[in-house]
Amino acid sequence: MKLVYTDVLVIGGGLAGLRTAIGVKRRGLDTVVLSLVPAKRSHSAAAQGGMQASLANSAMGRGDNEDVHFEDTVKGSDWGCDQQVARMFVHTAPKAVRELAGWGVPWNRVRSGDREAVVNAEKITITESPEAHGLITARDFGGTKKWRTCYTSDGTGHAMLFTLGDQSIAHGIPVMERKEALALIHEGGRCYGAVVRDLVTGELTSFVAKATVIATGGYGRIYKVSTNGIICEGTGMGIALETGIAELGNMEAVQFHPTAIVPAGILTTEGCRGDGGVLRDVDGHRFMPDYEPEKKELASRDVVSRRMTEHMRKGKGVKSPYGDHLWLDISLLGREHVEKNLREVKDICHYFLGIDPAVDWIPVRPTQHYSMGGIRTRHTGESTALKGLFACGESACWDLHGFNRLGGNSVAETIVAGMIVSEFIADFCQSGESEISIPTALVREFHAREQARLDEILTSKGKERASDIRRRMEEIMINKVGIFRTGTELDEAVDELQDLLVRSRSLGLESRVRGANPELVGAYRLQKMLKVALCVAVGARQRTESRGAHSREDHPQRDDANWLKRTLTTWKDEGDTLPAVDYEPIDVASMELPPGFRGYGQADHRNHPDTEARLSEVTAIREQLSGADRFAIQNRLMPFDHQLPERYREKNECLEEPVEKTR
């Protein structure tokens, strides 16, 4: 048995994993990053649009601050998020952008003077002040009150990932490529590392660590059409689920992005609409103002996606061999803007559609995009149920996004969570709590179990093909657990997925090679994916309300009275075909921003019994402290400083709010 010891084992080499590894390394800990692919090829690279942080440098961002970012995020989440975490996040986001700026990300900068922009399909002139010249600028995104999304043209994720990739080389962090974690090693409610398979040689190695971090991204690939990279299969959540202990939170919260190209499902950034692009229907009519007169194309993603689907259902979609679609028109931005700020979009249109978006409209429709659900963690990033297991980024339910994530908050989360969680991991590893003295016999047991599972698949005489089952699962998910959901369809989905899970237990392979064998990989991932899919479908079936991206046609109302709570799913026994479901209430009485109307979509919800009382408390505190500075008011409403690692507690400076450093 090959055995490797390290302090911190990071599974996943995208933005969240790399930033976590850098964080713990800087605290003097030994760390190893495992990645399915070369780290710089991670799905993080595909983030085009940008990263939210309330720097308030640009003219359209003036007046922005953490409070505004917080409010946008909580409303965006449809009150499903953890407000403490949202506060920690909005406070740390400006630090994250500035750290990346220092490390080399070429953020676009403010240029003083007049410039033309397209807002609401009209040309306007924006005047940038000379004092902001050279500071990081921002673009508009959906669901935000201010222009807050920092960007590098439309290659933001790429620029960030390469900067972090190179920083991890600078820090001497080993990134082991083409390695896949098959199972977590755990006993007595404590995680000790993972059994890992080399995707080239097929060899297993067991990694024993004080802390294990899952940063493997989302589960988009359980859906037939997704903007996600093909490695986003949710298997990181799968291995957590298979411990029988770790909880997954809100798996039914799945976001659809309004503008993926048809048929490839490749994303065109929200920056297209942020920069002034509009949606049109079969008649060329700009329909979003009919539905959302205030925010139009820039309502929150779940709202725009549903409005598009509604509009297509009315027969206003454009027919194509791949089903209906709508048009995204960025031609009105002008060639110069398209070629400079939306070049990836231009390339994608050129290579996949053969069109020029400076002239032609882009065929788009809503497509699976983001997983709000994930491994349920505390604010420290540690699993609520399995000690020593941490998660961050898209694979975690931290829970910043609730039931709908705002554009630009995901790449921001990867870095911010990496910063914060790595400090808590370091604290943990440097405390007596983390000491481990597990017998190698335990490791051997897990190692042998995984080897036996692989052998079983390799030698099985079963008749089922993994690729057939997988394709069926993807179809069920997109057709029955998609953008609009009903109880009947969800019942069918759950039944069918259970059948598939049973069938997946008798797979047979054509290729019985032990080393690099893509068919074998597809086979062992399949069961994990099916379990994740079942958590999504079962969570959605039980949740008889509509919140954020979870939209039940048979229960259109948001129901705070019954559903202001997180879904928790666990997989108790290997032989089960359904997850166990539990719920975690969200505490209204301690909210800084009590539940209300989001400002887009429909104002239609049932109140939680505590909402009114909390609302009057909040109003009273605000009245009592009227005139006090915003930090004092915030602190009275919902203190959060104490939950942040000490090094990130300092206030953020901005042009309108110069700050004296206290440390």
Place this chain on the structure above:
Amino acid sequence: MNKSSDQANRRETQTGISDRSARRLTIKILRHNPQDPASDPRFERYQLDEAPGMTLFIALNRIRDEQAPSLQFDFVCRAGICGSCGMLINGRPGLACRTLTNKLDPEITLAPLPVFKLIGDLSVDTGAWARQMGEKLETWVHQHKEPDIDRLEERMEPERAEEIHELDRCIECGCCIAACGTARMRKDFVGAAGINKLSRFRLDPRDERSDEDFYELIGNDDGVFGCMALLGCNDVCPKELPLQTQLAFMRRKMAKFG
């Protein structure tokens, strides 16, 4: 509005998803598994019907699903962004994910990128190359002070930020290396990707390294002086980076020292 019907018509005729009469494609793939001592490199032919909008990503997955379950290849973003799927497409390095089959003749030959270590079939180890390049050329901002993350960031001229991004767009797909005569002969040659990367840091005001420092890294035959100026890198770069300009520029700067 007429524009939409114009649009629709145009889409029919111009785009990759227009429905042409289906062709029968023959895809010849170089198969070899270096892990298996019994494996000899050989071409295998696979046939499939072309579908509208088909890319090599779609074609290869279909071949693997239906005909060759052990076929190895690498894709991640399948959108031309991550650089995983560089391979020789009819002998020329390119990204398979964004290559539409209808732009090619019905017989297509695919082979792994040369120069890199072969993992199997169409999959090569560009990751090890990129890591080693990063270590050797120290491809990160060298700055003595840590950024102060609580205060206003250091200012930068907007044009400068854009110029840096322009060079920072390299996805390390390895196509330039695969197309490089020197890289085939000299295994430590840093190639266009490496030189482009250093010119990106040279341009960056945050990097405190001097030309003398850069000379230490690339002022030799494994660096700027090894290039034979065959321009292969420049011709195949999927991101259309100005590789030859950067090479010539860095060589001139480094020559001043040499």
